Amino acid sequence: MCRIFGYLGYDFVDAKRLKAVSDLQFKGGPDQQSVLSESNWAIGNNRLSIVGLDGGEQPYVGGEHIRIVFNGEIYNHHALRKKLELKGYQFTDTCDGTILPALYAEYGTEFVRYLDGMFAIAIIDLRDTVTLTLVTDPSGMKSLYYYWDEQKQTIYFSSELPSLLAFERIPKQLWLSGVDFYLTTKVVFGERTMFDGVYALPPSSLLHARLGEKPKLQRWSTHLYANIPTDNLEETAAHLRKHLGEEVNSLLLADVPVSTVNSGGLDSSLITALASGSNDGIHSFNLSYVGDWPLDEKAYAREVAQRFGTTHHEVLMDPRNFQKLLPSVVTHLGQPNADPITLSSYALFEAIQQAGFKVTISGDGADEMFGGYDRFAEAVHTLGDWVKPYIGSLGVADAHQRWELYSDDYRSFVKENGSIEDHIEHTLRQSNRGRLDTILSFEREYRLPSYHLRRVDHLSMAHSVEVRVPYCQPRILDLANRLPDSWRVDGGKVKKLLYRTSEGLLPDSILTRKKQPFTLPIDAMMRKGLPLFTAIEQALDRETIRRQNVFNPKAVEKLLQLQATAPSGKTALTLWSLAIFQLWLDQFQVSISSSKQYQFEG
Structure with missing residues (x-):
């Protein structure tokens, strides 16, 4: 796990400036800082050592032409290494990222289709005209931001927004439409950010930049598939439990201790149960608040910990300290996220780090994969138009209240350019898929990476903690795409398949309790x-x-x-x-x- 950064173009960024860029994401990789630069380009990384602690030095070098930096984890690197060794490639250590130059040399940009993991990768190819290729994983678990300077014909990139801004070529200008976007959906998602001209790479993206040419974005698809039958609910539930167990077991592999986040809900409880079945001595972490507050789930988390014998940590957060955390949370996120759980996440990851863990496994993404939110059920069962109510469920304030909040000038701006609500409505109505598939596809492509996964990525790495997310792994994503509606949302109930998968394993109290949001009251x-x-x-x-x-x-x-x-x-x-x-x-x-x-x- 690392943080990466760099540039390609006709600008010149000196060593002092590159060091400043690196330092602003030091917490995400405190074990090693390195950078490689030549005329017209530089790539660098901050390393958080998780696998192959004695090796894995970046940038990775492949012959005379290939230079790579990498953020994330490749869980199938042992199998890929064996295949590459049969083709004559040799490796100096067992670190997962060490295989990347050989994989790229063998398959070109198609290499990414073989990777099972979470990643953001930058490749410099020195053959002919220098090229930079940026790559993101299928769910967008690892963030990557970039800015194209048309005048200097230069692209800059980094894992975090504060770090990217440290290149000092990037204007800190508000993307004005982002304000309407933010209040409509609680975060700016898709490729845009709240900084005008600064973009986020979407999931499953390849961004190609050739020296002197404007970058071009394309999408890619993985070779990894679930191979789980979806003809019978009971059989599929049994297969899913087995497959999820294998995914969790892969995510437990590390050269440092691995913990779990256990909120007390279905998703994280199932992950903790499966992790405990694979490894002895699992430590689980739950966050609650000093005092008597609504939405307290610690009793459920305790029951799961007792059932599966985890060493359980109850992290108590004092609401009187919230205002002290706000500046740090805002800085590390890099742009506004309206979910108050950001404060709790920040405190939780700090506690995990203080307990001596560099890695934790979370239940994020299960709702988007298996149909877990009440807004999904409401949209599916709405008679008549479902689009506007669904969009309304995403936001901070409804359209009427937003209009009241805006200044006269900003209202005029929105009138002239169109509201984000109108644009989202147009996107949803263009779909030729079923209602639930349209919603879930939209959520996985846009909202999940921006609203959830970037929050988890930035706030965990602010404390040098890597979060692994089994529900967002490519094979689980493939399975989720093939499920019939009735196995996801049925009769007003959500996540039907995942509940069936958990029966007989989790306590009844977890299976029968009312779903509640993991948020700050x-x-x-x-x-x-x-x-x-x-x-x-x-x-x-x-x-x-x-x-x-x-x-x-x-x-x-x-x-x-x-x-x-x-x-x-x-x-x-x-x-x-x-x-x-x-x-x-x-x-x-x-x-x-x-x-x-x-x-x-x-």
Whole structure:
């Protein structure tokens, strides 16, 4: 696991600047820093040693022409190594990334189709005209951002946004349409970021950049398939349990101890159960809050830990300290994410690191793979139009409230360029697939990588912790794509196949409990007189908001008064989201201009 960065083009980035870029993602790879640079290009990495601790030095070199840096894990590297050795390739160590130059030399860019894992890879090929190829995994588990400077004919890339901005060639300009995007979906997703001109590579992407030419993005598909029958529910459930167990067993392989995150819900409980069946002495981690708050799941997590004999860690977070964490969380995320669980995630990963673990396995992605959210069931069973209610379920505030929050000038901007809600609606209505398949495809392609996986990636690596995500592995993704609707959402119930897979293994209390979101209960915590309310109030400075001219300060003040007198979850989340946005603007010194036009790339 590492952080990677680099550039290709006619700009010249000196060693001091490359060191600054590297240092800003040092926590993601504190075990080694390295960089290789020549005329017109440089690639570098920060290494977090997980596999092959004594080897794996990057950049990897393949002959005279191939240079590679790599972030992630390749779980099938032993099998690939054996095949390559039969073809005459030799390797100096057992680190998973060491096989990449040989794999690329053998298959060219097709090499990526053989990889089982999570990864972001950068390849410099020195044959003929120098080329840079950037690659991401099928689910987007590992982030990679880039900026193309048309004037300098140079592309810059990095695993994290603060690091990318350290190249100092990249304007910290607000993508103005991102504000409407953010409040409509809680995060900017797809290829766009909140920084104008800065892009995120989507899942299953190859970005080719030839020296002197504009980069070109293409998509790729994996050779890995599930090979699980989907004709009979009971047989498929049995196969899935076996296959998930094999996936978890692969993810447990490391040269450092591996733990699990156990929230007390179905998804993480099943992962903890399967991990305990493969390895003795599993440590599980659960986060809860000091005091008596809604949505507390620690009793369920304890029951799972007792059932499977894990060494269980209950991480207690004091809400009085939330405001102290906010700046760090905003910085490490790099752009606004409206989910309050970001605070809890940050604290949880810090506790995992302090307990001596570099690796943990989480249950993220199960809802998107197997149909786990209530909004899926509501959309499937809605009579008449389902698209607008579904889009409404994604956001911070509904369309009417967003309109009230916007300044007059920003309303005019949205009117002229079209709202993000309209663009998402157009995308969904163009689908020729069934209702549930349309939703799940949309969520896996756009929302899962941006809203969930980047949060997990950035906040875990802020504490030098690697999170492995079995539900997002390519074979599980392949299986999920082939399931009939009734095995996912049926009769108002969600994740039917995954519940059936877990029967007889997990405690009945886990299987029969009401599903609840893994989130921070901010509606209870953001009350007048409590520290979090004070922090949010301070972040939403009236004069600053007036000067920025994106939001209406009177509308924001009205929300603060409403939360103070008649608190609710909806109001609290809206205020939280606005405050996160303001903190992001301030910390990154983002400039605001109304000159940029709206463009949705979906």
